Amino acid sequence: MLSILFKSMALGFYQSPAQLAPSQDNNWLWREYQQSGMPFEVFARGEKFRYAEPRQIRCFLERDDLTAPSEDRVYYALSRWYDVEPRFRLQYFLEMLPVVRLQQVPYYEFESVLKHMKSVSNVNTKIFRREAIAYRQGFARHRAVTGNPNQGPRLSQGVRKFLYVLGAPNGERQSLQRYDFATGEWRAEENITDARKQAAVAVFNGCVWVAGGLTADNEPLYSVCAYDPVRQRWSMEMNMNEKRYGFGLAALDGNLYVVGGRNAYKVQPPSGIYSDPENLKTVGIYDGSAWTTGVSMNKGRYALEVVVACGRLYAAGGWGTSASSSLKSLEYYHPETSCWTLVLTDMRHVRKNFRIAAMDDLIYVVGGDRNHSIDEFNAFYQRWIPRRFRLFALRSIRDGFAAAASDGLVYVLAGLHHDLETKSFEYVNPVTGASGNLPESPEAPGGDAKAVVVTFPMHIPVPS
Structure with missing residues (x-):
């Protein structure tokens, strides 16, 4: 009773x-x-x-x-x-x-x-x-x-949130666009002065940080720059200890972490035949004043994805020892123990060119290699949510897209749809399976898009 x-x-x-x-x-x-x-x-x-x-x-x-x-x-x-x-x-x-x-x-x-x-x-x-x-x-x-209607996320009125999308339309200069969740409007921000491919993007100290990548001549970069959304300007930051591209970047406990990737574009052995370089295990940590070397991962990873959930830094997937060796594994770094631990259960699929996003305790693994599925990993309990409970998937298959999560929604942004650059941005609700589209951005961010959500308290003036 x-x-x-x-x-x-x-x-x-x-x-x-x-x-x-x-x-x-x-x-x-x-x-x-x-x-x-x-x-x-x-x-x-x-x-x-x-x-x-x-x-x-x-x-x-x-x-x-x-x-x-x-x-x-x-x-x-x-x-x-x-x-x-x-x-x-x-x-x-x-x-x-x-x-x-x-x-x-x-x-x-x-x-x-x-x-x-x-x-x-x-x-x-x-x-x-x-x-x-x-x-x-x-x-x-x-x-x-x-079916409890009162279990969705609260819509915080004490903050303003903006979605920043970095891309290279038609493989040319890199553009930065901002979407205002409150007004539903896009605006163009100041572009990066030096275009870079396969760079990593994260939010750190209220700014959009862009690190490493490749030049137009496929030369790996050490350099780091940051965009201040309030002052609306880019600034050069301290170079990383190691040049990288195709790596992960995330902020955790007041530090910025660079994880994995590669430090050379092509390797020419004595035979004269070019081959893929070694994938990195190494980790760099920036505390706001200097870069130091952190504890290396268990596996070398290139084109991996990193995200923070439950106070840990997760590294997922990527390429292993070679371009044909894709990884299904996840591992996480805990700042208190200063060590990397492999998650016992791998991802369900080998994924390359996928994206990852996190909300609260949940990590969402999105798409990859023309795969439109989305899987959920509970970082608190260290387990995947069973497939039969997966309520949603992408509405369209796309490559080279960006992904972000905010206020109960997972956003899938730009990329290539049937090898054509798209300006369409879609979102899905991981609880109900409902989906929809944001207004199209002024220009397509291209096939190497990155996206982050920046949050500001209401008392901080943000240019409209």
Whole structure:
């Protein structure tokens, strides 16, 4: 009986007689919050929040535009409201638990949330904790089963987000374009002065960093440059210790990491026959003032993809010992242990020319070699989400594209469609499978596109 009751509450079908009784305007608390100008956590500790009626609390916490710094803060706000009158409010606390978007709780806070739930001694919290673990192990499957409409990402109104796309239309100069998620408009930014192929791109210290690559004459580069979105200008940064192209670049814990790739374009042995150079295992680390050599990977990788998830740096796929030797393996670097660890389960497919993106604890492996599938890897539990629960795929097959993830959507950008450069940018929702298109960019970024999402707090002026 209790199990049926809980599932009804999770789906939003259950309402107590007290909930059906007349009450104040449900949006009163939200208006008070907006007018106060307080941060969410400060307001949630105040008397207006702590003594608000259950309906008002529920309507407040389930809003998509709630500007909580992280989802665990939403849970603790609800628990503080419950602590004011535990005996009277227990029923409402249980009813409102589903407004907490469990798959959005940061991995490092998740166990604390479960432990706190356990402190509320009630059989329904035990059920909810089991449901919470199910969310973490495979929330795509769980969402499909429950159909809970309140488990998508919150649309943060406290920040502005921009999508920056770097490309080389028709293989010529490199262009930089910006897409404003708020207005849905594109604009051209200042182009890089020196064009480079197979460079790596990442966001570091609020800027778009572009490192290494090849010149027009296929000469590998040491150089690094950064674009400041606020000042709208490029600057040259400190050169890497080793020239690279076809490598990975990512920021983690205040450092910038360069991973793998190659440092020579062609190798001419004594026989006079050109061959592919060796793929690198080496790692470089930039702390904002100097480059140092990091711990090498287990495998040499070229044309790999790197991403940060769960406080670790993941390196996936790429070419192994030769151009014909593609890798299915993943390995990750943990800053606390300073070592690389191979993930026990490989990718399902050998992928080359693929892209990777991350949201929260999930890593999305996108496309590759005219493959339009997308696979999901749960970095918290170190496992792939089973194929039968994969709810989506690319709408079109393309090569040389870029990929990024933000606010619950995976974006697939530009590239070559049937060997023709495309300006179309599509997105998919990894939970529902819904897909759509962004407005076309002014010019096609070409077949070597890169994309990153830059986030700014609202108080920082960003040129319109």
